Amino acid sequence: EDQVTQSPEALRLQEGESSSLNCSYTVSGLRGLFWYRQDPGKGPEFLFTLYSAGEEKEKERLKATLTKKESFLHITAPKPEDSATYLCAVPNSGYSTLTFGKGTMLLVSP
Amino acid sequence: EAGVTQSPTHLIKTRGQQATLRCSPISGHTSVYWYQQALGLGLQFLLWYDEGEERNRGNFPPRFSGRQFPNYSSELNVNALELEDSALYLCASTSRSGDQPQHFGDGTRLSIL
Numbered sequence: 573e574d575q576v577t578q579s580p581e582a583l584r585l586q587e588g589e590s591s592s593l594n595c596s597y598t599v600s601g602l603r604g605l606f607w608y609r610q611d612p613g614k615g616p617e618f619l620f621t622l623y624s625a626g627e628e629k630e631k632e633r634l635k636a637t638l639t640k641k642e643s644f645l646h647i648t649a650p651k652p653e654d655s656a657t658y659l660c661a662v663p664n665s666g667y668s669t670l671t672f673g674k675g676t677m678l679l680v681s682p
Numbered sequence: 683e684a685g686v687t688q689s690p691t692h693l694i695k696t697r698g699q700q701a702t703l704r705c706s707p708i709s710g711h712t713s714v715y716w717y718q719q720a721l722g723l724g725l726q727f728l729l730w731y732d733e734g735e736e737r738n739r740g741n742f743p744p745r746f747s748g749r750q751f752p753n754y755s756s757e758l759n760v761n762a763l764e765l766e767d768s769a770l771y772l773c774a775s776t777s778r779s780g781d782q783p784q785h786f787g788d789g790t791r792l793s794i795l
Contacts, residue, residue, distance in 0.1 A: 614789075
């Protein structure tokens with residue numbers, strides 16, 4: 573059974589204080605890993621897709637990386653508007669479902 | 683380009699009633715997925731529709747059902763509502779190509795009194 577575990581569950585940062593979020597996964601043959609951002613009361617917003625170990629993607633202050641067992645979402649010099657819950661997910665073999673982690677709730681204080 | 687749209691935004695029902703939630707996918711997307719996001723449980727896969735057919739369902743009882751229409755929009759029906767059905771119900775769509783990311787609507791907040 574595919575499993576996705578995210579850590580930490582919650583993270584509080586000061587504005588400008590860089591950090592990383594972790595997503596570890598157990599799947600039978602990785603077919604991609606997706607990162608999403610979810611604001612309260614909203615649906616998840618797609619951020620990145622990573623397909624193979626060593627791949628990196630960047631968007632503004634965010635950079636996602638992928639190894640054979642985990643993915644990291646690095647946040648450089650965060651701003652309060654980066655506060656959200658960050659979710660990662662992996663597709664099953666038939667792409668019929670995404671298995672989501674429970675997310676990391678990030679709060680960036682000014 | 684319009685995103686995934688869901689209606690209603692909020693829905694309040696009582697135990698035993700039936701609820702219908704609606705979803706319109708992004709233009710050109712043929713696959714629609716439904717998820718339940720209950721407090722503290724994360725997103726749980728409910729149903730997948732593609733080309734009008736149910737392709738897969740998650741570990742939910744049969745009172746959760748739905749359909750997909752010829753224009754690829756979709757309905758989720760929940761019968762005999764229970765208190766624990768209170769959650770945010772999210773719809774996502776993607777193109778037929780399976781390795782593309784799913785794009786989500788903002789959900790329907792279902793509250794059972």
